Amino acid sequence: MPTKKRRIEIPRALQAQVLFASDRICCICRVKGKPVQIHHIDDNPANNDFDNLAVLCLDCHNETQIRGGFHRKLDAEQVMLYRDDWLKQVSKTRAIDEGKELNEAKAQNLKKEINAWLLLDKAHETPDNNLLEAESFVTKAALPPDVKQEEHRQLGMRMAKAVILNIARYDDLDGSTKYLGQYNEEDRSQLIRSAGRYLEETVLHVTSPDAEELLYLACVYGYQRRFVEMMRTIDKAINLDGAIREYLREPLTLIALLSACGSNRPKIDRLEKWIGMPPVKKDAFCDFIKTFDLKGFFGYIKWIAVKKPRAAGKRGVFLSMIAPQPNGVVWAFSEMIENRTTEVAPHSIVSTEELYDAVSHSFILICPIKRGYPYL
Numbered sequence: 125m126p127t128k129k130r131r132i133e134i135p136r137a138l139q140a141q142v143l144f145a146s147d148r149i150c151c152i153c154r155v156k157g158k159p160v161q162i163h164h165i166d167d168n169p170a171n172n173d174f175d176n177l178a179v180l181c182l183d184c185h186n187e188t189q190i191r192g193g194f195h196r197k198l199d200a201e202q203v204m205l206y207r208d209d210w211l212k213q214v215s216k217t218r219a220i221d222e223g224k225e226l227n228e229a230k231a232q233n234l235k236k237e238i239n240a241w242l243l244l245d246k247a248h249e250t251p252d253n254n255l256l257e258a259e260s261f262v263t264k265a266a267l268p269p270d271v272k273q274e275e276h277r278q279l280g281m282r283m284a285k286a287v288i289l290n291i292a293r294y295d296d297l298d299g300s301t302k303y304l305g306q307y308n309e310e311d312r313s314q315l316i317r318s319a320g321r322y323l324e325e326t327v328l329h330v331t332s333p334d335a336e337e338l339l340y341l342a343c344v345y346g347y348q349r350r351f352v353e354m355m356r357t358i359d360k361a362i363n364l365d366g367a368i369r370e371y372l373r374e375p376l377t378l379i380a381l382l383s384a385c386g387s388n389r390p391k392i393d394r395l396e397k398w399i400g401m402p403p404v405k406k407d408a409f410c411d412f413i414k415t416f417d418l419k420g421f422f423g424y425i426k427w428i429a430v431k432k433p434r435a436a437g438k439r440g441v442f443l444s445m446i447a448p449q450p451n452g453v454v455w456a457f458s459e460m461i462e463n464r465t466t467e468v469a470p471h472s473i474v475s476t477e478e479l480y481d482a483v484s485h486s487f488i489l490i491c492p493i494k495r496g497y498p499y500l
């Protein structure tokens with residue numbers, strides 16, 4: 125079997141130019157109003173030269189695809205002749221028939237359209253550590269409503285992901301800790317605001333939203349501390365696809381959702397119940413630590429925990445960092461996730477049971493982070 129030639133999508137600015145030059149009319153039959161497509165004259169879908177592109181209606185396009193038989197194929201040479209003739213005719217008609225003003229207006233519109241596509245291409249090429257720049261490209265592009273909505277949806281998703289990942293870090297092989305996040309506090313707030321706006325616009329108000337999109341919106345609500353809207357969104361996502369619960373229990377997602385609960389026990393209980401997470405009991409906590417596979421493991425065993433309302437220090441979502449020592453004892457401290465400060469003085473070396481009593485005095489324990497989870 126011949127290998128299929130790789131299709132390289134025709135840049136949208138070029139598409140606009142090709143369609144404009146042909147007046148959106150098939151260059152072969154020249155029937156106005158028929159749906160058209162852009163055809164690669166040499167049949168190589170990777171060759172996007174302007175000279176290799178012709179606007180054809182579906183019928184005429186079929187004629188170019190005939191293989192064998194009595195019917196004569198519309199070959200490349202003929203398409204080229206028809207195309208060149210038609211482009212000449214279109215530009216002549218524009219010059220003669222229409223007033224100069226109308227032509228100028230058309231040319232202006234084309235310029236606007238091409239600029240819009242170029243800006244969008246820039247937005248798509250912007251890496252996720254500079255989404256605010258991507259946003260400014262999308263905002264500047266003059267877009268038709270349906271294109272605008274799709275762009276906002278994509279931007280909202282990318283921004284939500286960036287915010288969720290901003291707190292993520294990983295332990296490097298040399299033992300140092302590196303962060304995935306790139307955004308400072310100010311940019312992060314801006315991202316949360318924009319992500320919320322775009323996702324509300326495109327996910328909440330469409331008739332058939334997708335469970336994954338709702339999950340991202342729920343996380344954004346979490347960081348905006350909008351508990352009621354967050355729970356409503358989670359409910360919608362679960363109704364749409366029950367399997368999404370698993371993703372809602374992912375540590376990074378969970379931290380976003382917990383942010384909306386504060387230290388409020390009933391809110392945390394409700395969230396845990398909806399996403400199918402049982403409250404932590406002492407024996408489950410101790411078992412997890414005692415049976416943790418420590419072979420070749422050099423980090424801390426981590427638990428997500430929320431500060432209790434009456435405990436000392438700042439409120440928020442914490443990581444309880446536990447380092448097992450020889451002879452079954454552990455050493456531990458707690459670290460606030462938001463600013464990575466160690467607020468609670470290290471607990472001295474204690475048994476696992478004593479650690480549970482000490483930690484659960486100040487924290488609501490949420491869940492452990494399994495070995496192999498790449499973040500946090």
Ligand SMILES: [Zn+2]
Binds near residue numbers: 154182
């Ligand atoms: Zn045609």
